[in-house]
Amino acid sequence: MEWDWNFVWEIMPTLIEGVKITILATLLGSVLAAMVGLAIALARRSPNKGLSRSVGFLAEFIRGTPLLVQLYFIFYVLPDIGILLPPLVAGVIGLGLHYGTYTAEVYRAGIDNVPRGQWEAAKACNLNARQTWTHIIMPQAIPPMIPALANYFIAMFKETPLLSAITVLELMNQAKSVANTYYRYVEPMTLVGAFFLVISLFSVVLLRWLERRYGRIEK
Amino acid sequence: MLETLDFMTQWSGYFGLILQGALVTIELTLMGSVLALIMAFLAGLGRLSRFFAIRALATAYIEFFRGTSIFVQLFWAYFVLPFVGISLTPLQAGVLALGLNVGAYGAEVVRGAIQSIGREQYEACTALNLGRWQAMRHVILPQALLVMLPTFGNNAIELLKATAVVSLISLTDLTFQAQVVRSQTGNTLVPFTTILVIYFALALIISWGVRSLERRMARGLDGVRV
Numbered sequence: 001m002e003w004d005w006n007f008v009w010e011i012m013p014t015l016i017e018g019v020k021i022t023i024l025a026t027l028l029g030s031v032l033a034a035m036v037g038l039a040i041a042l043a044r045r046s047p048n049k050g051l052s053r054s055v056g057f058l059a060e061f062i063r064g065t066p067l068l069v070q071l072y073f074i075f076y077v078l079p080d081i082g083i084l085l086p087p088l089v090a091g092v093i094g095l096g097l098h099y100g101t102y103t104a105e106v107y108r109a110g111i112d113n114v115p116r117g118q119w120e121a122a123k124a125c126n127l128n129a130r131q132t133w134t135h136i137i138m139p140q141a142i143p144p145m146i147p148a149l150a151n152y153f154i155a156m157f158k159e160t161p162l163l164s165a166i167t168v169l170e171l172m173n174q175a176k177s178v179a180n181t182y183y184r185y186v187e188p189m190t191l192v193g194a195f196f197l198v199i200s201l202f203s204v205v206l207l208r209w210l211e212r213r214y215g216r217i218e219k
Numbered sequence: 220m221l222e223t224l225d226f227m228t229q230w231s232g233y234f235g236l237i238l239q240g241a242l243v244t245i246e247l248t249l250m251g252s253v254l255a256l257i258m259a260f261l262a263g264l265g266r267l268s269r270f271f272a273i274r275a276l277a278t279a280y281i282e283f284f285r286g287t288s289i290f291v292q293l294f295w296a297y298f299v300l301p302f303v304g305i306s307l308t309p310l311q312a313g314v315l316a317l318g319l320n321v322g323a324y325g326a327e328v329v330r331g332a333i334q335s336i337g338r339e340q341y342e343a344c345t346a347l348n349l350g351r352w353q354a355m356r357h358v359i360l361p362q363a364l365l366v367m368l369p370t371f372g373n374n375a376i377e378l379l380k381a382t383a384v385v386s387l388i389s390l391t392d393l394t395f396q397a398q399v400v401r402s403q404t405g406n407t408l409v410p411f412t413t414i415l416v417i418y419f420a421l422a423l424i425i426s427w428g429v430r431s432l433e434r435r436m437a438r439g440l441d442g443v444r445v
Binding site: 061064065066067068069070072073076077080158159160161162164165172176179185186189190192193196197200201204 | 282283285286287288289290291292294295298299302376379380381382383384386387393394397398401407408411412414415418419422423
């Protein structure tokens with residue numbers, strides 16, 4: 001079967017619609033993953049053993065099971081207990097929770113990397129727990145984490161095609177519907193691959209820049 | 220009473236279905252891991268090659284397979300390759316996509332581990348007049364392997380998780396069977412919870428296996444490695 005450029009231009013607008021949803025899902029998912037990760041990291045540091053253990057186990061469980069199955073779980077099981085979510089929302093929650101367990105490790109490493117002396121100095125200055133976190137620990141812990149977090153957001157971007165399985169009309173789903181309508185798979189599937197490759201290559205450049213900008217801790 | 224019995228036999232049948240799916244998932248994970256391991260070493264060593272052409276080829280392979288998602292690669296292998304005359308069964312397409320994708324991630328692990336071995340080891344090889352291949356085979360790789368192992372374990376778990384995607388090209392793995400049970404019984408909670416637990420158990424087995432392998436390989440290296 002020959003590559004047909006006319007067909008490519010014909011389906012391009014539909015695919016661009018899909019790209020928009022893909023990017024939207026990635027952005028929302030990233031924001032959620034950043035928040036969930038922080039919550040998990042803080043809960044695991046909690047002095048309450050019951051809380052830290054159960055959150056720790058739950059995070060391990062989510063990290064050890066496939067995102068696709070989790071998406072099915074959110075999309076098919078939750079409606080049975082009365083929580084009916086639109087596909088995109090279910091998808092973003094799935095992405096956010098799954099990658100939140102990965103970003104939690106980044107936060108943990110970042111927080112552990114803040115020298116003990118900083119904690120002691122904060123105590124010596126009579127700062128309370130909240131002030132210590134917001135003014136001393138976080139400002140030092142977050143910049144070095146940024147490249148690692150961005151790395152996971154790029155990984156998440158590459159997982160968004162899974163959302164097509166729960167009927168989100170993102171890039172992969174648009175390509176599938178185009179392919180099924182015209183029964184031409186070569187162009188749509190190859191274009192999806194090309195879109196992902198181009199966006200990932202750009203994001204690798206962005207990542208290198210972030211690493212240069214934030215990777216080093218100023219002494 | 221009869222109803223409960225009926226219910227029980229029904230569920231045991233569905234559970235059998237899910238176990239069959241688990242076997243397919245395990246089979247895919249094993250075959251995918253073997254292919255991934257081969258590709259990881261080929262591409263990882265390729266990136267360190269003396270020849271520009273081999274380095275460029277290895278880099279292109281790694282960037283391509285890490286840059287596009289596994290899902291797209293799988294669909295490409297299953298739907299596009301037939302048009303250029305290569306027809307793959309779902310299992311072949313699955314193993315190919317999983318192996319090539321995870322192999323690309325593994326290649327960076329191989330490269331990183333080999334480069335993490337200290338310069339003095341290479342210098343010692345030169346001093347002992349070992350050839351490049353001999354040095355790699357007898358001195359560098361045995362040490363680098365131990366560095367790679369934990370990350371390979373994580374990659375194997377990623378591969379296990381990625382196998383769920385093959386259900387979308389109609390391969391009857393765990394996820395596919397759970398969907399079958401869902402559509403036949405209308406029950407969603409039981410099948411999906413069951414397979415989540417099975418996936419998690421498989422992941423635990425992998426991480427346990429890698430840890431014990433690591434202990435075995437590290438034996439006799441105490442004091443050598445700091």
